[in-house]
Amino acid sequence: MTDLSVANAAKQTVFDVEAVRRDFPILSQQVNGKPLVYLDNGASAQKPIAVLDAMDRYYREIHSNVHRGAHTLADRATTAFENARETVRGFLNAESTREIIWTRGTTEAINLVANGLAGRLQPGDEILVSHMEHHANIVPWQMIAERTGAKVVPIQVTPEGELDLDSFNSLLSERTRIFAITHVSNVLGTVNPITALIEQAKAKGVLTLVDGAQAVPHYQPDVQALGCDFYVFSSHKLFGPTGIGVLYGKAQLLEEMPPYQGGGEMIERVSFERTTWNTLPYKFEAGTPAIAEAIGLGAAIDYLGRLDRHGMEVAEHALLQRANQLVETVPGMEIIGTAKQKVPVMSFKIVGLHPSDVGTLLDQQGIAIRTGHHCAMPLMDFYGVPGTARASFAFYNTLDEVEQLFAALQKIQRLFA
Amino acid sequence: MTATEQDFKNNPLGTQTTVGDVTDAFEFLDDWEERYAYIIDLGKQLPAFPDEARVEDNYVHGCQSQVWLIHHYDEASGKLFLLIDSDAMIVRGLAAIILVALNGKSPRELLTTDIDELFESLDLFRHISPTRGNGLRAMVGKIRDIAAAEAAA
Numbered sequence: 001m002t003d004l005s006v007a008n009a010a011k012q013t014v015f016d017v018e019a020v021r022r023d024f025p026i027l028s029q030q031v032n033g034k035p036l037v038y039l040d041n042g043a044s045a046q047k048p049i050a051v052l053d054a055m056d057r058y059y060r061e062i063h064s065n066v067h068r069g070a071h072t073l074a075d076r077a078t079t080a081f082e083n084a085r086e087t088v089r090g091f092l093n094a095e096s097t098r099e100i101i102w103t104r105g106t107t108e109a110i111n112l113v114a115n116g117l118a119g120r121l122q123p124g125d126e127i128l129v130s131h132m133e134h135h136a137n138i139v140p141w142q143m144i145a146e147r148t149g150a151k152v153v154p155i156q157v158t159p160e161g162e163l164d165l166d167s168f169n170s171l172l173s174e175r176t177r178i179f180a181i182t183h184v185s186n187v188l189g190t191v192n193p194i195t196a197l198i199e200q201a202k203a204k205g206v207l208t209l210v211d212g213a214q215a216v217p218h219y220q221p222d223v224q225a226l227g228c229d230f231y232v233f234s235s236h237k238l239f240g241p242t243g244i245g246v247l248y249g250k251a252q253l254l255e256e257m258p259p260y261q262g263g264g265e266m267i268e269r270v271s272f273e274r275t276t277w278n279t280l281p282y283k284f285e286a287g288t289p290a291i292a293e294a295i296g297l298g299a300a301i302d303y304l305g306r307l308d309r310h311g312m313e314v315a316e317h318a319l320l321q322r323a324n325q326l327v328e329t330v331p332g333m334e335i336i337g338t339a340k341q342k343v344p345v346m347s348f349k350i351v352g353l354h355p356s357d358v359g360t361l362l363d364q365q366g367i368a369i370r371t372g373h374h375c376a377m378p379l380m381d382f383y384g385v386p387g388t389a390r391a392s393f394a395f396y397n398t399l400d401e402v403e404q405l406f407a408a409l410q411k412i413q414r415l416f417a
Numbered sequence: 418m419t420a421t422e423q424d425f426k427n428n429p430l431g432t433q434t435t436v437g438d439v440t441d442a443f444e445f446l447d448d449w450e451e452r453y454a455y456i457i458d459l460g461k462q463l464p465a466f467p468d469e470a471r472v473e474d475n476y477v478h479g480c481q482s483q484v485w486l487i488h489h490y491d492e493a494s495g496k497l498f499l500l501i502d503s504d505a506m507i508v509r510g511l512a513a514i515i516l517v518a519l520n521g522k523s524p525r526e527l528l529t530t531d532i533d534e535l536f537e538s539l540d541l542f543r544h545i546s547p548t549r550g551n552g553l554r555a556m557v558g559k560i561r562d563i564a565a566a567e568a569a570a
Binding site: 032353354355356357360361364365371372386387411415416 | 454457482505506
């Protein structure tokens with residue numbers, strides 16, 4: 001074989017889900033006497049051994065505080081911690097690690113930006129969000145709107161669960177200062193056409209923030225290509241540990257923004273007369289950071305980098321397709337969110353059944369899903385439901401698991417018949 | 418429709434259907450499907466709940482489903498009567514089990530009843546444990562508060 005045909009053969013290899021599953025020890029257990037079928041990845045994804053090992057090794061071998069010590073362990077911890085930042089920079093294709101701020105998660109990242117931009121807002125200014133946002137991309141803006149007299153304005157959603165572009169076009173105006181939009185809806189799975197939206201917003205001089213929490217488990221964003229001012233996500237949905245997330249921000253904006261919290265690390269010099277701030281990214285990282293978690297996130301991204309990203313996307317799409325095919329096998333089942341561009345997330349209702357009944361009885365069969373309002377009450381109101389049941393898939397889920405979900409739903413329906 | 422004294426007293430749960438009935442029935446249920454079918458059936462025994470009682474004061478917070486709870490203290494017999502409603506079938510069934518254990522008792526008797534033990538013996542404890550956000554814990558807490566207030570009165 002020539003080198004070229006070897007490369008082609010490698011490309012054509014089918015994504016080996018069984019091999020990948022062996023990297024996630026939590027998946028091979030029984031729950032309520034049944035093999036676990038974990039379909040709550042939208043709430044939090046499971047962690048590969050590579051992440052568990054990286055965190056374990058950190059605590060066993062190099063734990064120390066970062067950026068401070070005059071000793072070897074401190075150097076090693078700092079190196080590992082800053083290497084993780086470089087890994088995140090590479091993942092997002094940011095220009096510099098100065099633009100990568102560690103936060104506790106998406107929520108804290110959005111709060112940080114909202115607070116940092118509050119000084120630019122005046123009464124009558126508008127913050128444009130959408131009707132499909134998670135509360136984390138609504139409430140921080142409402143809080144600064146309250147403080148500044150600005151207004152939070154939601155873009156409408158179509159019944160299919162897509163952004164209403166006419167609504168966007170009519171609401172993006174001279175008054176708009178900030179446009180904060182989710183890349184992928186946590187309830188509907190809709191992938192928003194953010195590239196075009198950001199371009200339009202930027203043309204009007206509007207600052208743009210993208211909530212990438214639900215997007216990064218499925219796509220690798222390129223912040224320079226997107227052109228957004230801020231992109232935020234959480235580690236735990238990206239197969240990394242809880243307690244850490246990322247704020248990407250354009251360096252110039254981050255420079256202009258005031259610090260979020262005061263304390264250690266974020267200062268250059270403190271006196272009672274005058275305190276000056278540390279440089280980026282440390283200006284926004286008061287206190288001892290989540291070091292092991294940052295290293296764990298770095299390990300998660302490295303792990304994903306070793307997988308066949310294209311093969312993963314194809315496999316995930318097949319899961320969603322199979323699920324869509326099987327909907328008709330459950331009478332009275334209705335999918336909420338049928339956008340053309342979707343990640344493998346399926347919110348649904350079943351006539352006559354409360355989502356919490358569905359969740360409880362799936363759990364009995366070893367199947368983990370999420371039920372409730374998914375921190376998106378405005379969207380629940382739009383669809384006129386108290387909540388939905390949501391199955392959210394990851395690349396380690398199998399077609400067999402999709403089929404088990406539907407067999408279990410059929411069983412539940414018989415129980416209520 | 419307003420809840421009359423008779424509506425409260427007509428609730429079969431805890432008066433006609435007893436804890437013994439439920440534990441006996443559970444012994445004959447083999448798998449989860451039979452158990453939950455039974456729980457769902459019990460939920461169907463909850464008496465109709467008056468529409469105008471579905472107000473904030475009677476709302477039990479902390480549930481994914483909507484849960485309402487009202488009570489009537491019968492001076493003559495010294496017994497406390499309860500009505501519960503929910504839009505989720507399994508919550509209705511579990512509420513029925515709570516009523517079987519707590520409805521139509523004197524407040525003092527009610528306060529000495531160990532509901533956790535009952536749920537444990539039925540292998541349903543995880544539904545009522547503090548880690549579950551389904552509001553059953555809140556429901557029991559509200560009933561005990563009512564009983565404590567009546568016992569102190």
